[in-house]
Amino acid sequence: MIPFNKPYMTGKEMHYIYDAVYSGKISGNGKYTVKCQNFFQSKYSFGRCLLTSSCTDALEMAAILLDIKAGDEVIIPAFTFVSSANAFVLRGAKIVFCDSRKDHPGMDEDLIASLISPKTKAIVVVHYAGVACNMDKVMEIAEQHALYVVEDAAQAIDSFYYSKKDNRQKALGSIGHLAAFSFHETKNIISGEGGMLVINDVQFEKRAEIIWEKGTNRSSFYRGEVDKYGWVDIGSSFLPSDIIAAFLWAQLENLEVIQQKRISIWNNYYEKFQALTTQFDLPIIPNYASNNGHMFYFSCPSIVYRDELLKTLKAKNIWAVFHYLSLENSPYYSNLHDGRTLPNSKRYSETLVRLPFFFELDEAKISHIIDALTKISLNLHDTSHY
Amino acid sequence: MIPFNKPYMTGKEMHYIYDAVYSGKISGNGKYTVKCQNFFQSKYSFGRCLLTSSCTDALEMAAILLDIKAGDEVIIPAFTFVSSANAFVLRGAKIVFCDSRKDHPGMDEDLIASLISPKTKAIVVVHYAGVACNMDKVMEIAEQHALYVVEDAAQAIDSFYYSKKDNRQKALGSIGHLAAFSFHETKNIISGEGGMLVINDVQFEKRAEIIWEKGTNRSSFYRGEVDKYGWVDIGSSFLPSDIIAAFLWAQLENLEVIQQKRISIWNNYYEKFQALTTQFDLPIIPNYASNNGHMFYFSCPSIVYRDELLKTLKAKNIWAVFHYLSLENSPYYSNLHDGRTLPNSKRYSETLVRLPFFFELDEAKISHIIDALTKISLNLHDTSHY
Numbered sequence: 001m002i003p004f005n006k007p008y009m010t011g012k013e014m015h016y017i018y019d020a021v022y023s024g025k026i027s028g029n030g031k032y033t034v035k036c037q038n039f040f041q042s043k044y045s046f047g048r049c050l051l052t053s054s055c056t057d058a059l060e061m062a063a064i065l066l067d068i069k070a071g072d073e074v075i076i077p078a079f080t081f082v083s084s085a086n087a088f089v090l091r092g093a094k095i096v097f098c099d100s101r102k103d104h105p106g107m108d109e110d111l112i113a114s115l116i117s118p119k120t121k122a123i124v125v126v127h128y129a130g131v132a133c134n135m136d137k138v139m140e141i142a143e144q145h146a147l148y149v150v151e152d153a154a155q156a157i158d159s160f161y162y163s164k165k166d167n168r169q170k171a172l173g174s175i176g177h178l179a180a181f182s183f184h185e186t187k188n189i190i191s192g193e194g195g196m197l198v199i200n201d202v203q204f205e206k207r208a209e210i211i212w213e214k215g216t217n218r219s220s221f222y223r224g225e226v227d228k229y230g231w232v233d234i235g236s237s238f239l240p241s242d243i244i245a246a247f248l249w250a251q252l253e254n255l256e257v258i259q260q261k262r263i264s265i266w267n268n269y270y271e272k273f274q275a276l277t278t279q280f281d282l283p284i285i286p287n288y289a290s291n292n293g294h295m296f297y298f299s300c301p302s303i304v305y306r307d308e309l310l311k312t313l314k315a316k317n318i319w320a321v322f323h324y325l326s327l328e329n330s331p332y333y334s335n336l337h338d339g340r341t342l343p344n345s346k347r348y349s350e351t352l353v354r355l356p357f358f359f360e361l362d363e364a365k366i367s368h369i370i371d372a373l374t375k376i377s378l379n380l381h382d383t384s385h386y
Numbered sequence: 387m388i389p390f391n392k393p394y395m396t397g398k399e400m401h402y403i404y405d406a407v408y409s410g411k412i413s414g415n416g417k418y419t420v421k422c423q424n425f426f427q428s429k430y431s432f433g434r435c436l437l438t439s440s441c442t443d444a445l446e447m448a449a450i451l452l453d454i455k456a457g458d459e460v461i462i463p464a465f466t467f468v469s470s471a472n473a474f475v476l477r478g479a480k481i482v483f484c485d486s487r488k489d490h491p492g493m494d495e496d497l498i499a500s501l502i503s504p505k506t507k508a509i510v511v512v513h514y515a516g517v518a519c520n521m522d523k524v525m526e527i528a529e530q531h532a533l534y535v536v537e538d539a540a541q542a543i544d545s546f547y548y549s550k551k552d553n554r555q556k557a558l559g560s561i562g563h564l565a566a567f568s569f570h571e572t573k574n575i576i577s578g579e580g581g582m583l584v585i586n587d588v589q590f591e592k593r594a595e596i597i598w599e600k601g602t603n604r605s606s607f608y609r610g611e612v613d614k615y616g617w618v619d620i621g622s623s624f625l626p627s628d629i630i631a632a633f634l635w636a637q638l639e640n641l642e643v644i645q646q647k648r649i650s651i652w653n654n655y656y657e658k659f660q661a662l663t664t665q666f667d668l669p670i671i672p673n674y675a676s677n678n679g680h681m682f683y684f685s686c687p688s689i690v691y692r693d694e695l696l697k698t699l700k701a702k703n704i705w706a707v708f709h710y711l712s713l714e715n716s717p718y719y720s721n722l723h724d725g726r727t728l729p730n731s732k733r734y735s736e737t738l739v740r741l742p743f744f745f746e747l748d749e750a751k752i753s754h755i756i757d758a759l760t761k762i763s764l765n766l767h768d769t770s771h772y
Contacts, residue, residue, distance in 0.1 A: 006410055007407075007410055007411075007412055009407060009408070013407060014400065014403070014404055014407065017400070017403060017629075018400055021393075021395060021399060021400065021633075022395070024392055024393055025393075025571070026393055026571050026576070026578035027570055027571040027572075027578055027579055028578075028579050053439040053440075053443075053579075053623065053626070054439075054623035055623075056600060056622055056623035057439075057622070057623060060622065070456075081600075082600050082601055082602055082616075082617040082621075083600050083622075083623065085617070086600060086601050086617075086620060086621060086622065087622075089620055090476075090620055090622070184413055185411070185412050185413040186413070190412070191627065191629075192412035192413055192414075192627025192628060192629045192630075193413055193414050193439075193623065193625070193626060193627040194627070214442060214467075214468050214469050214472060215468055215472050215718065216468055228711065230468075230711045230716045230717060230718075231468040231471070231472075231711075231713055231716035231717065231718040231719060232716070232717045232718050233718055234472060234475055234476055234718075235468075235472060236442055236443070236446065236469075236472065236473075236476070237439065237440035237441075237442035237443060237469065237579065239579070240439070240579060241577065241578025241579040241580070241630060242578060243403075243577075243578045243629060243630065243633065244578075244627060244629065244630070247407075247629065325614065325616045325617075327617055330616045330617035330618070331616060331617065331618045332601065332616075332617040332618050332619055332620075333617060
């Protein structure tokens with residue numbers, strides 16, 4: 001069986017966990033938490049970084065920081081993980097779903113302006129597969145309407161956007177007012193479960209620290225700014241154990257090796273796929289975006305074709321998977337959705353396939369997967385009812 | 387320096403983390419998560435158990451499960467950690483604070499009935515220092531008024547309540563409709579950060595699993611009950627990495643050794659304190675409660691006395707600490723509180739001292755601490771302005 005994902009260990013994870021454990025400080029905000037946060041701040045020019053237990057937690061912190069309240073509207077792509085929306089629903093927001101682009105599962109930036117109402121408070125962009133949304137456009141719309149932008153960069157570590165406006169490359173997660181990353185075991189850089197909030201807008205820095213520490217001013221206390229700490233705001237226990245941060249640190253030390261390898265896997269898939277372009281739509285990387293080797297996906301002609309393809313691949317011990325179900329049609333939100341059809345998001349829900357993708361996937365396996373796909377697609381092509 | 391706390395490792399933590407890491411499944415709900423949950427369910431006759439990233443997370447799950455909404459009232463002791471209240475405030479609840487007992491920092495069960503209004507939805511009891519609240523009384527009041535009871539059992543692992551009504555001993559966490567535990571590094575059984583929700587009322591079981599898994603029916607999907615999973619409810623990423631569960635498992639295997647040792651430390655303190663009872667009020671364990679050796683605390687005659695005592699102990703390299711600041715007077719809630727004074731909670735805020743308490747605290751150190759306290763208390767006693 002070729003699995004869909006296989007967490008990659010750099011070799012130093014246990015060493016740093018051991019160090020954290022026997023240093024006697026394994027709760028949150030310890031030595032490795034600070035090391036990881038500093039790494040991100042300096043490498044990608046992020047604002048203040050705070051590790052969290054998950055990307056979901058980071059998005060929830062964003063919703064609290066933006067003071068989202070009942071009745072507020074938040075614009076979010078429909079083709080995304082539930083947490084992008086849930087985090088804002090938990091604060092009472094109405095979600096206004098944005099369709100995907102025709103050429104990419106990411107949100108269609110040209111639709112955003114038409115979704116804005118006087119109640120709109122924020123735009124959440126999701127850099128699907130680590131490929132940048134057109135952030136110049138998003139930030140311009142946000143500025144015009146005085147809205148906040150949250151980058152859901154769960155899949156977008158070490159990926160970049162070329163800003164024409166500023167004539168320079170910017171790391172994803174450094175552009176919006178806030179950004180959220182994931183270190184779930186399915187991501188490029190992992191810690192089992194784990195995430196991070198990036199606070200690029202300094203007005204949110206102080207409060208973010210409080211919300212992170214369960215609504216207390218404990219961080220100020222430890223810096224000696226106040227003589228005791230207490231309950232000063234809402235908040236939660238968003239910070240992960242330093243054991244998790246120690247694991248993450250071993251990954252970050254090897255970020256470049258991991259990234260090079262993953263991008264080469266992606267390129268390998270892409271090259272071999274050139275013979276299959278009549279059957280499948282290949283991913284498109286706009287010229288303003290980089291490729292961070294997070295996932296390799298393609299689209300099938302129909303849902304029946306796609307489901308048959310996945311089934312047949314599984315029978316050949318290749319674990320390929322579909323992805324999100326468009327959220328406006330979900331059991332939870334379909335009655336709350338405003339009724340607009342979102343044809344592109346629906347199409348990606350029904351036709352997208354993600355292939356096995358992990359550090360240790362070698363060229364022989366990739367060839368084997370491509371061979372299998374070629375054979376299946378020929379058969380499916382011949383079957384008239386697809 | 388004798389620290390206030392020192393996390394204790396049983397020796398197998400790294401072994402199990404290694405096993406989890408190299409099994410290739412380190413996100414949530416893995417092998418060790420299931421092992422830990424089963425352990426609790428079978429050892430303490432708990433209902434369904436779900437590990438969480440923190441006790442705070444477990445309390446937030448409880449608030450969501452009880453469907454707490456804006457305007458609902460929740461009765462919570464004032465002398466507790468901010469998360470006991472925050473979790474319900476996040477869902478819009480008004481907190482009605484209950485005073486401590488005269489003889490114990492736990493909530494005064496005799497006051498609860500007077501705090502109930504038509505808007506009251508739940509009572510949160512906190513088993514302070516692992517010492518049971520009078521649960522027969524609490525459950526009776528709750529039943530009379532059709533209220534839910536959440537046990538904040540953060541400090542109460544392996545502690546018990548003797549129910550006169552049922553004529554048997556019950557584990558704390560097994561009595562309320564829901565209960566929350568903590569495995570923070572300061573607790574008896576630890577995993578750095580970590581917690582657990584116990585669902586004793588079966589009506590909440592199915593929804594708890596959904597909320598735990600980010601509002602999706604992923605658990606049903608993996609059991610083959612549905613053919614794909616989607617967004618069916620609100621929720622969050624409450625489940626911890628299996629790395630954290632692996633650590634916890636090593637602790638649980640040694641639970642009895644840890645508990646015996648901690649209780650002997652407590653007894654040692656208590657015995658040696660008999661010479662100091664004219665200066666200090668010692669902890670009281672009601673006859674219906676057990677002692678789980680979580681902490682050793684005592685009360686001083688005044689806040690000035692207490693602060694001087696802590697300062698002097700620190701100068702002697704003994705790290706004793708105070709505890710909660712009564713929440714009704716907190717910067718966050720003082721304007722929202724209904725104005726009642728809570729004299730006992732205030733008194734414990736001002737006079738309570740917690741002594742160093744950890745597995746590796748030996749008899750020599752305990753004697754040294756008691757000697758220091760004896761000398762300091764004699765000096766403080768002689769100082770007329772206290």
